[in-house]
């Protein structure tokens with residue numbers, strides 16, 4: 029199982045202050061990697077850094093907004109400078125803060141969602157790519173969503189952003205394979221995090237949603253973090269430009 033280990037590697041995880049990003053950061057530390065943690069909430073990042081360090085690995089806290097190009101460039105520069113190298117980038121920061129039909133959507137809401145989920149992936153990738161290209165190695169994992177695989181009524185903004193993240197993943201994989209860089213998309217279904225908390229508020233409020241999941245339950249953060257270890261490790265050394273769907277069978281339902 030040594031090909032699943034990340035010993036000697038350094039990873040940069042965005043959206044690492046909670047939820048899936050925190051889970052991935054801790055799984056990477058368990059697998060032997062040092063981790064740079066990027067999000068806006070410095071206090072929460074410091075707590076995650078403590079959890080990484082308690083696993084015997086090094087952590088670097090990078091408070092930054094992924095939609096701010098200059099802040100991203102400075103944070104990525106710090107990661108490379110202070111950790112010496114970055115081998116794995118996980119573009120995980122993202123989410124969706126409203127549901128609305130396109131006919132009634134303000135363009136500012138559309139733009140905000142595209143900026144958070146798609147533009148951020150471009151900003152962080154562009155900031156790190158010169159380093160990866162120079163070293164002729166590296167792994168990029170873009171966290172998309174099942175919403176990006178098909179139509180998503182009331183969430184056209186989020187679905188379009190995530191579909192574009194998948195397309196970007198494939199194009200970037202083709203552009204960088206010659207340089208030993210692998211780029212894959214990790215596509216979660218419904219996972220129990222703050223982002224989806226509002227869907228579990230009332231009794232049985234998630235019944236209809238879970239009826240669409242073959243395994244009829246919410247996914248746990250660790251069930252996304254372990255596939256993220258696989259994609260970062262040599263266990264997936266012949267995979268690039270691929271879309272790894274982890275959704276309890278949601279996308280297989282008729």
Ligand SMILES: NC(=O)c1ccc[n+]([C@@H]2O[C@H](COP(=O)([O-])OP(=O)(O)OC[C@H]3O[C@@H](n4cnc5c(N)ncnc54)[C@H](OP(=O)(O)O)[C@@H]3O)[C@@H](O)[C@H]2O)c1
Pocket residue numbers: 042043044045046047048049066067068069070072092093094095120121122123124144171172173174215216217218219220221222223224
């Ligand atoms: N949960 C699900 O069911 C699900 C399903 C499919 C896909 N996804 C995707 O998985 C990823 C993680 O989702 P999650 O459920 O873990 O969400 P979450 O619990 O809401 O966590 C989101 C993370 O992103 C960070 N973040 C948000 N806006 C940011 C910004 N502008 N700059 C920097 N960091 C920012 C947050 O930290 P700060 O607030 O500290 O900045 C937090 O660490 C997202 O891309 C989401 O779209 C989630």
